[in-house]
Amino acid sequence: IGIWYSNNTLAMNATSLDINVSETLANKTLIVTTILESPYVMRKGNYQEYQGNDQYEGFCVDMLRELADILKCSFRIKLVDDGLYGAPEPNGSWTGMVGELINRKADLAVAGFTITSEREKVIDFSKPFMTLGISILYRVHLGRKPGYFSFLDPFSPAVWLFMLLAYLAVSCVLFLAARLSPYEWYNPHPCLQGHKDMLENQYTLGNSLWFPVGGFMQQGSEIMPRALSTRCVSGVWWMFTLIIISSYTANLAAFLTVQRMEVPIESPDDLADQTNIEYGTIHGGSTMTFFMNSRYQTYQRMWNYMHSKQPSVFVKSTEEGIARVVNSKYAFLLESTMNEYYRKLNCNLTQIGGLLDTKGYGIGMPLGSPFREEITMAILHLQENNRLEILKRRWWEGGQCPKEEDHRAKGLGMENIGGIFVVLICGLIIAVFVAIMEFVWSTRCSSETDEVRPHSCPRQHHRPTPVGPHGNTPTLTPLTCCDVVWTYLLACYSTSVGV
Template structure:
């Protein structure tokens, strides 16, 4: 290209000189001083332009002639072909006559320049581009090698009909410029004409393009960061608590306690929560009960929070207000918990100290580096981006050196130390498929491509460009990439299909269930022992009483049992052990559910005693006696234990008193 420019410049000067000579013959041409700010022009300028249009001569670039508009005309261009015998003319293009070829153009598949030609291929061992076979010592020549580039060479050889011989580069590097302008590696061998092609993962860069030629890229990629996997804690038995932080769980507990206390206080203050449980005795009974005892006040928010409800229904406006805001609170809490639970149980989050190249550049605890003598090292060395310049200064000044001689050495350093390796994304993907302890951090730092290197001015460049385009159109390169990249033992990162949860994910809720059941059984035993200890006249031991009770449970006996106690040859009915509050001395009047009097104002003692006797008859199976359905809600019937003061001296031993029940809405 420089020779053509020199020839055109020579012809241009020669043409101007010829025009000035013709102008000088007709008039005296002299130099005149002109100013760029003035509109005055050279007096001989128009005449010189006319003489330039009339020039006709033969120059280095052929016949020189101009038309009336000052454009070159009546000239021809020769079409040359570079062959083993040198340049030879195969056609001509004339500005007036057009194109005329002396012979047909060579076809793509069988060319005069590549047909049956043996090319020297320089390459470097790099997985999965060029690798030695397992039994390479038993083989010879090209059969010792395998990989993506080896298969691509076979495809190109089938299309262009050439032979090749693979030779490994002597110094084992891709190629970087030296201090004296020389190049190392495969680039240096192409410059020295020791090889015809460089087929490997050779990156196309502007600096390399100045000294060698590249084909069209056969693969696109970018620089990426490789780091070892840092897994967070594995899902534990109590991972179902992860959707909320410990602080949120603490505030939820405080909110529960606050709502329970406020509910108890409000229910006791409002008069609308105190009501008569016996509508049939209205006007004759002064009994008023409140369903919000301290235990019920703590139980009601639990039922709402667990979305199971409760048989306790608020009656007053104030208690309904407390219940409404608590239900709204639980609605949001439960919805938020459910939305986050799936993610926390199924996704094992990564605990990575760096998430991007900026994080890597802003710290010094994690070392990072590249392959020495590669394009990635050159990229950081020549970059003008502030972050990449800071990274290059860190890598260049770090001792011991953070640069490695091969990708395998870089990967081993990543796995065995706190080190991040910068390499091409295709190699990163290949090694991550085969080692599950490796991961990619962030995206790509740049975009570039791999190409086939050739000596500068190579006659094979266009033919290899067309052959690579043909392989891409037929998807042959994509098939080769899948062949050598897929097949790793690690699952793909984009595979997000749902997987079944194991016991390590939700085993904690089973632990909570078992613990709750054990606590319930333990509390039931304590209650049984406590009430038995405070019941007078008990002759059996605690173990015997418990065995008898378990026997009744196994035999499915009725829970309401009237047991006989022998004392001095007589038998009296003994109920199930009474609570402590039922064994207190009662004032005059009939004792009902909560120990308050149902007599005095409107109910006479004979009437209350009659109701108790009727209830006792019903409990014994007399179906012809009926009692008020509202009053029948009080279920347990017991007699007065010996030594307990009677409500009235007229009561017989067979009279019963109402069992204490706070839940007035049990089944009738």
């Protein structure tokens, strides 16, 4: 055990605890009752070609082989006759695997077999080999995948429409404020004395439309407001665009990369507060007993609903419950380990909320079984050596659903941001088209004579040209294309009304 040294110290020797196998268990063949349930016990795809235990595979089958090596015994697997875990009958008898243990038809019950106080009264259990809890399984509706124009998704169509209306409103208010305020009118040539009537306003209709665009794109503009009124309009618009751009940027990455899941319920309370989605569990299982005996108000409401809807909301097996979840509006209440297993097989399934309770799976034995201590010690030995965790990883991992890390590792493709390039190409095409139209318009106006009618090709009207003190003519600011178009529209309107 240890060595005592002269300096009054004791050195303990670390030794492994050997499992003492009793003579009644060594070289004995134990009958194991079980139930088919993935991934605990399953038939092989070609099980007809095998005999005995070789027909089966799964977590519990591998665990039995590990226990057989430790306990120096063998097992013979048989399926329970009625396909049930075990529940009490009104006459006091038990169904399923519990009934077979009580009637001594089997020595052990190995499956996803929940340890409950009610079962402990009639059979014995080993220490739990797996800890779990009740959870809710439901299917999800995946939103549309990110497309070419996913960059528009952070805002709803209504928000985009109101932003367009806000832009037009700001442009109009800016144009009117600049026209009404005397401080936006200025003399471009202040050195020319005696010609103070030569005033210009930088906020033409085109510039009033361009200035908010520069602010919205956070690029600024060469046009700076002079009057207090136009500065107020500019400041409010800049604050508006700051909030909008910040909100858009914060949500853009998620909408470009994530295919959002639509789940109508998020907790057991949400499930209990509605009746549109049915929910239930395996009939006669430990989960049904949990809700039936629970004193928690939410769980009592859920049991009252299930009891009023029976037998329609109860299923006979986990596979039947999973199929019902996939094909209808049905939430399945089952153990968290099974929830995890089926979520990795079907990407349209998800867990709602956390665990409703905490419990464990154990190996069942007849009451007063002489094998209980040896089997418990063997299970503890497997847990200490991490063998049970290795077996769980083997049977729970390898599903078809990718991990979340795989989604985060992928870069953005053209299917995510292709719409940006479409907008760029369309903008370039429009710019080239407008440039051609400006060239044609300028060429046409230059070729026309002064006798052309105003509504055919309006002249560029200026205020009287001032003459400098030395007889020279100062350079005037040329009118923009927008000013020409605006003058042309006014001329057409004046002609049509007979002015």
